[in-house]
Amino acid sequence: MSPPTPLLCTLVLLALPFLLEAQGTPAASPAPAAGPDPVAILQGARQYSTLLQxxxxxxxxxxxxxLLKNNRDGLTIFAPTDNAFNNLPPGTLNLLSPDQQTQLLLLHVVGKYYSKDTLSTASNPVRTLATNYTLNFIGGNNQVNVSTGVVNIPVNNELYVKSPLAIFSIDSVLIPPALAGGKAPAPSPSAGGPTAPSTPAEGPTAPTPQPVSGSYRRRRVDWGVLLGAGVAFLGLLR
Known part of the structure; x- marks a missing residue:
């Protein structure tokens, strides 16, 4: 084997720093995969515009x-379709205060990931993100229902189910007992409703009769007696 030539030795010495630097530089770690986006999922399904709004x-x-990023237990969302909101009695949402609307929406979100199989094993009542509202999951015969005590509907359509997020499409809005059966406020007096009796137009009015005092009546009687006596006296003179 022939010894290395001076040119080859020079090339090796020149390339050696670059080789050492390449070995010492750690490979760039891949960026963490982005988590599921509930809004993007609902927008892609194209029948949840009311819920998104x-x-x-x-x-x-x-x-x-x-919450989805920071909650280790994940989230489960029950997403009413546009038809579900359209089937509510007219004015239902308008009768709710902004805080009640917020609580109604948070009732549809559970702070834990559930697949359809594990819904039936949940310990009822299940806490939601709403302050005072809970849900019950009722399983049997390969079917799971979600219930508020007022609304009881099957959970069939899995819109997205992959930990840490599960989104189930539902055909009814989950109304809690506290917000069920609300009555619309009494209509204001306007066209189409009963109106108060109209006030008559102002104009000249007849004077109100005043009571006659006792002394005035007595004076009228005294003058009548005197007048009668005078007439009788004149008759005698004739």
């Missing part, structure tokens, strides 16, 4: 997104 109006989109 309400979540945006009540400033819950960012709150739910942050």
């Amino acid at each position: 309400l979540l945006t109006t009540r400033n819950l989109v960012e709150e739910i997104g942050n």
